[in-house]
Amino acid sequence: MSAAQSATPLRARSRLAAIREAAPHPTRWRHIVGYMLAVYRREWQGSVFSGFIEPIVVLAGLGIGLGVLVGDKAAEITGGVSYVAYIAPALMVSSAMNLATSEAAWPILARVAWVRIYHAIIATPLNAADVMVGAIAFIVGKVAFAAAFFAGVLLITGITTSPEGALGMLAVSILTAFAFGAPMAAFSVTQKSDQGFAFLFRLIITPLTFFSGTYFPIENLPFAAQVLSWCTPLAHGVALSRALALGTPLTNLGIHVAALLLWGIVGTIAAIYLFRKRMLK
């Protein structure tokens, strides 16, 4: 009966059981997605603007307004296409980033620290890992939905002409949502209030759009800024999305995809680890 007497195989079995207890279950995370969908059905009106309308307003404003200003010079940067066609695939990815990070901020912090429903959920058969995997999966799914809408608008307006390109952009937006949503979730589960978010959004997330090749090529930046830029997921997402949309040759495809996946996977593991640390005291 006592641990000291138990033979090694039993101890090994126990260790395996303990790991199984901590690891995400193959399917239980989907109930978190179901829960978030139930919440979303109640409050979708609130997020329609930020998720769906805002990116299109930005595209129209910058594409047309800035496009006129840039005028003929645009071709030098864009390699021949219109300025709006140049920034559209990048804006789609940076919108994915914005939506994924904000969805992984307040909604997660609230459930950890304010309404505390996560405390109740980990007292059900779901464990902390299931909760994090489900929360991240919902964020990625929500971004996919918004990105599909954006891609549809681009196709209808003729800004993007190739359906394959639109599908490619959608895939990149999903990867980008994963690359930002998971690390952001990891940050959120460590927070006691939302003060940290203001700092993060103002100093990192918002400026990222300008330094990741969205509006002008990364090559226009000083070398140090270029290096820094490639260390973040957005530059990789922008490069991929633009190449796929414009049909320009893709260099370093594997590196871009790997960088986005790495951010997402490491972020997910960190989120599970930090969430467990906070909840299972």
Place this chain on the structure above:
Amino acid sequence: MGMTNSAPEPAALIRARGLTKVFGERTAVASIDFEVRDGEFFGFLGPNGAGKTTTMRMIAGVSPRTSGTLEIFGQDPDLHGSEIRGRIGVVHQQETLDMELSVRENLLVFGRFFGMDRAAIATRADELLELFQLSDRAKDQVEPLSGGMKRRLSIARSLIASPRILMLDEPTTGLDPQARHLLWDALQRLKRGGTTIVLTTHYMDEAEQLCDRLVVMDQAKIVAEGSPRQLIAEHASREVLELRFPNGTESIDVKVLEGIGDRYERLAERVIIGCENGEAAHARALEHGLDPESWLVRRSSLEDVFLRLTGRTLDE
């Protein structure tokens, strides 16, 4: 499992031996032993910080123990947590409801976490809303509900998968007396229906009214165990005489106090005397020249048990 436990009668659903939890320097639970039997109403009584909530968290499988053994349904929560949690309903001390969902949706969503199918959840949810008198608020959002209603919804939610054990952490803290009594009635009905209930409380009357058996916890340890009646019989005298001295009790002679009843406790403004006959003890007190501002005689309660065991009152 290769082992059949020689279970005592009736079978223990929860069994702890030397259960210990240490947070850094602080020992929250210091090697406690207890058993919760099938179908009983079991209580952890003690002041805030005694280790009750930590013990509950260990049972619920959300707080790994530091040492000792703990079995729920004969299984170790560190190794079979998910399975165990599937058969336990947990009600937290602070509300953990989703404020954006409706009352009924809160139940529906939770049923899915237990792997129930939608039809079964819907039936069960309506049953619980009826049982907890929330049917007419089913479609409303949670936020505007009263404290008592929110607490009833939390309990209804914890029962969605018809758990064998219901665990409640300080279930009536912050409720008005009427809401408290309504909740007590609901819990009694559940117990009659066969649910094993474990609760923590720092309210004496709650423990006395509800619990078949309880342990008294103080400073991370169990200091007494038994039914409320047993505990009172063992650790307190039949009646209690309370004498009030608003100007303080320090000046009263020990010899005088010892002569009045079986035992006494001296508090800041009260002297509590355990005795067989409160009226007679009061008469003796006056004979000894005591001049209390007011006095009362009552039956001994768990409060007196706690006072006797720890030398302190529960709300200190």
